[in-house]
Amino acid sequence: MTETAKKVLLAAPRGYCAGVDRAVETVEKALEKYGAPIYVRKQIVHNRYVVESLAKRGVVFVEEASEAPEGAHLVFSAHGIAPTVRAEAQERKQLTLDATCPLVTKVHNEARRFHRDGYHIL
Secondary structure: OOOOOOOOOOOOOOEEEEOHHHHHHHHHHHHHHHHEEEEEEEEOOOOOHHHHHHOOOOOOEEOOOOHHOOEEEEOOOOOOOOOOHHHHHHHHOEEEEEEOOHHHHHHHHHHHHHOOOOOOOO
16 A cells, blocks of 8 residues: 655635634624624634724623623623523623524533433533
């Protein structure tokens, strides 16, 4: 058997996954519809250029929902949130836009299902 050399090509620059693309689009649409400021819990994407560009347009990045004013427009990032975060935002009467990646949501739903079935989830 003979070995042949294989070439691996890397796209440069590489784009974002569909979930992150969708999340950034959600923030941009929120800016168009509601105007600034739009608050985003955590970084929408781990790319300082995108974050800085959105910040210049009136997006305010916060670590927790409690850092956004009551009644503010708050976007949840593609990375997902705990149910307690959603509850806190509701308590604060924040208008929430959930930009959680559908694949992350699917994993969260599966974890809940397994927990209901008696599995210990880490």
